[in-house]
Amino acid sequence: MAAALSKAASAGKREPQAFPHEIVRNAWYVCAWGSEVQADKLLGRRILGQPIVLYRTKAGRAVAMRDACPHRFMPLSKGRIYNDGVRCMYHGALFDADGKCLEVPSQHQIPPDCFVKTYPTVEVERWIWIWMGDPAKADPALIPDKQYLGMGSPGFRSVEIPLRHSKARYHLCNENLIDDTHITYLHMGQFESGNRVHTPPEVTQLGAWVRTKWYDPDEKISNYFKMEFDVNYDRAPRALVGHFCAPATHCVWIEVYDPKNPQAMPRTLRIAFCFTPESETSTHWFVCESRNYRTENAEWDQFMRESFHLIQGQDLGAVEGIEYNFQNSCDLPDEVSFRVDASAMRARRTINAMLDAEKPL
Ligand code: FES
Ligand SMILES: [Fe+2]
Numbered sequence: 001m002a003a004a005l006s007k008a009a010s011a012g013k014r015e016p017q018a019f020p021h022e023i024v025r026n027a028w029y030v031c032a033w034g035s036e037v038q039a040d041k042l043l044g045r046r047i048l049g050q051p052i053v054l055y056r057t058k059a060g061r062a063v064a065m066r067d068a069c070p071h072r073f074m075p076l077s078k079g080r081i082y083n084d085g086v087r088c089m090y091h092g093a094l095f096d097a098d099g100k101c102l103e104v105p106s107q108h109q110i111p112p113d114c115f116v117k118t119y120p121t122v123e124v125e126r127w128i129w130i131w132m133g134d135p136a137k138a139d140p141a142l143i144p145d146k147q148y149l150g151m152g153s154p155g156f157r158s159v160e161i162p163l164r165h166s167k168a169r170y171h172l173c174n175e176n177l178i179d180d181t182h183i184t185y186l187h188m189g190q191f192e193s194g195n196r197v198h199t200p201p202e203v204t205q206l207g208a209w210v211r212t213k214w215y216d217p218d219e220k221i222s223n224y225f226k227m228e229f230d231v232n233y234d235r236a237p238r239a240l241v242g243h244f245c246a247p248a249t250h251c252v253w254i255e256v257y258d259p260k261n262p263q264a265m266p267r268t269l270r271i272a273f274c275f276t277p278e279s280e281t282s283t284h285w286f287v288c289e290s291r292n293y294r295t296e297n298a299e300w301d302q303f304m305r306e307s308f309h310l311i312q313g314q315d316l317g318a319v320e321g322i323e324y325n326f327q328n329s330c331d332l333p334d335e336v337s338f339r340v341d342a343s344a345m346r347a348r349r350t351i352n353a354m355l356d357a358e359k360p361l
Helices: 003-011 170-178 224-231 296-326 339-360
Strands: 026-031 043-047 050-056 063-065 080-083 086-087 101-103 121-124 127-132 157-166 201-208 207-220 235-245 249-256 267-279 282-291
Touching: 003 080, 026 043, 026 050, 026 267, 043 080, 043 267, 063 121, 063 127, 101 249, 157 296, 170 249, 170 282, 170 296, 170 339, 201 339, 207 339, 224 249, 224 267, 224 296, 235 339, 282 296
Parallel strands: none
Antiparallel strands: 026 127, 043 050, 050 063, 080 086, 121 127, 157 282, 201 207, 207 235, 235 249, 249 267, 267 282
8 A cells, every 4th residue: 555545544643635545425426327227127336335236116216225135145236126125036035125124035023133224315417326424414415516517507418428447546536637737648639739737727616616727718729629529720719627526526617619709609518527436446437428519419429428438548547557556566655746736635635624524533
């Protein structure tokens, strides 16, 4: 494990700007696309290190329960939906949608500890959010406000990006998105002409969201951007706006303006991310892209999925490389920070404060 982590652990306290290696549990995370969770199918997925089984009742409610039968821990996702509940297909125990055991086929009496833990869920637009922490604190008002996510925004068409995983802890994924200067090098030539790395952003707090905005009045439009935004300008005003809602939700807005009519509505892409920890060292990448152009063109959806896949692969390579170093280096020194890391440091302070609130040191 990284030297920085072991030093923090041995010191017995968390520095506000230290990299947060732990998982915030009292928070809403996306556990599935609404389209994945159905009334006739059980979906098994590991969330925050717990095996979870997901399905819907006939009335449409998304159910999340521990994917382990209390008898011998058979995954319930290998069982069958029965009357809005789940039957374990090892020895037949039946549970309702609240996890209460209704039947043990081999005996009349139901043991008092025979129940399955369930978790609160809330469905907003295309995502199902889950609360894995203290259920008494599961306030739906804490779900990141959808107004920045693009899904359901008037005039936008949303595209579900296939779920991918990184073998990297979720805060590495957060910092990948928060520090946009990486696009100059990691995605060289694809997004911009190289001035991102030299331009400080404007940072604003919007309720629970932190907005980081770069605006370039005369940006070279790369071939990649010409294809992505279906424009033929060589130069145009362009904004890149990052939004982050701790501990794991982001939305990146990319706005390309018509250079001949910069007052007109820009072509806008809103890329929503939720980095849901699968485990302490791996992450589900839930991504939804919404655009306000070519909104009637379904073929464009597939083009956008393929183009995102390419860029995402570069980001996965970076965070997984860092994760490898975390896990396989015994002498990493303390990290060095740059001026541009101010936004990432702000995120760390917020996440560390959430962790401290869960487990006072
Ligand atoms: S493991 Fe489920 S009933 Fe035995
Ligand atoms: Fe990236």
